[in-house]
């Protein structure tokens with residue numbers, strides 16, 4: 001379900017309902033207590049007009065100062081409460097991203113670059129920074145205007161009509177420009193992310209842009225995106241400017257009407273000089289509050305836009321984890337494909353067309369096919385990353401969708417051709433949080449001859465590697481990924497060119513083990529290395545089983 005940005009803001013604020021009530025209660029009292037200033041000063045002027053410095057005068061001065069101190073204290077309370085909300089929003093957002101990314105349904109990310117989506121996390125800070133302005137400044141300003149007008153009506157009922165007219169003018173300004181401001185802000189933000197993504201692409205492939213620097217493609221494309229960004233920013237600024245003009249007009253109307261009305265009332269002797277000065281102070285308070293409201297509007301747009309951007313990630317569907325069947329973990333899993341076809345969302349072409357085959361439990365099979373025949377897609381399909389559009393995939397004679405996803409994932413081992421190492425210790429990269437006795441880990445490390453490599457590292461298995469294992473030999477990267485898979489004792493192993501960069505004699509030793517009867521696991525491997533074909537029991541040729 002796609003939510004409106006304002007609805008998103010509402011949903012966010014709802015989570016902090018009780019804290020918000022306190023913040024508004026404080027704003028309410030601040031609004032009232034602030035009136036001690038005009039009322040106190042009115043009384044001070046009246047007392048001074050008697051021509052003597054009496055004790056009443058001292059009490060009145062005290063009254064005004066206590067009022068000021070109280071509003072200050074209440075504002076500090078408000079700041080504390082908003083700070084709690086800000087901290088909470090940051091933590092929630094971080095966990096929401098960390099929780100969702102591994103669970104987002106694979107095809108939801110088919111046409112987007114997942115790391116780029118993470119840039120949206122930084123909009124959490126926009127929300128964080130915007131909240132004090134929206135919750136404190138905005139609410140206080142509104143209460144101030146409200147109570148100011150009420151107090152003015154005590155001086156004269158004409159001020160009620162004035163207050164009403166002003167409220168209508170604000171509503172009209174909001175109606176005319178509100179939506180437009182949000183739309184232009186969203187457009188501006190779209191290009192903001194586009195430029196960040198493009199800069200990340202340049203950084204990722206920096207060696208390419210260093211060598212092919214002559215035609216300045218990186219600058220030309222940056223120029224295109226920045227120009228679009230500036231255009232959108234300009235349109236957004238035009239809306240803000242339009243609102244600003246309207247509000248300046250509004251402010252002048254407020255000032256003129258209130259001042260003129262106040263003056264007339266003094267001349268008609270309906271209010272005295274003290275009341276007039278008090279009314280003027282209230283008018284200044286109201287005008288300042290209107291100014292604050294104007295300034296908060298840009299922040300409101302920023303926060304709504306940020307919520308919309310983050311909302312895109314929270315709207316992405318997660319994997320369903322509803323199955324009830326349990327996996328038999330005592331032996332390898334059998335795989336049966338029955339007339340499987342697959343086309344990607346929004347595309348007519350079938351990348352897999354009517355595929356059927358059987359792989360028995362513990363069988364070791366090579367998946368063969370020409371480039372583009374669908375080997376990777378089929379491997380991903382069997383690994384449960386997404387579902388076939390037609391046909392049925394049975395794992396141990398049970399449709400794959402009947403298994404709880406998490407159970408299924410913990411029973412398989414998948415070696416994708418993409419590098420799946422993350423920044424962290426080698427231990428974390430292998431164990432992925434699993435608690436395993438050191439002996440079991442050592443055995444796997446020795447088998448893969450990773451122990452020799454680790455002995456040369458300053459911190460052994462606790463050495464930290466870069467994202468993607470950037471500074472590691474490619475053979476070591478592959479060994480770490482294989483270690484990760486083997487340690488988790490899979491019952492179905494799906495591999496794509498898993499040993500490409502490992503030296504031949506080691507490769508042969510690993511293949512001997514993975515294809516042996518002793519390895520209690522079904523194996524499906526995509527590889528051009530002939531030894532796999534020699535050792536596996538069967539070859540499934542995708543060009544022959546599909547249509």
Ligand SMILES: Nc1ncnc2c1ncn2[C@@H]1O[C@H](COP(=O)(O)OP(=O)(O)OP(=O)(O)O)[C@@H](O)[C@H]1O
Nearest residue numbers: 110344347351369370371372373374375376377378
């Ligand atoms: N995410 C995707 N969205 C749309 N089409 C895709 C997607 N991934 C792959 N394809 C298409 O599916 C077809 C099969 O791709 P796949 O990567 O499985 O081929 P392959 O047999 O593994 O090729 P190679 O051996 O060259 O890696 C190709 O035509 C490819 O363009």
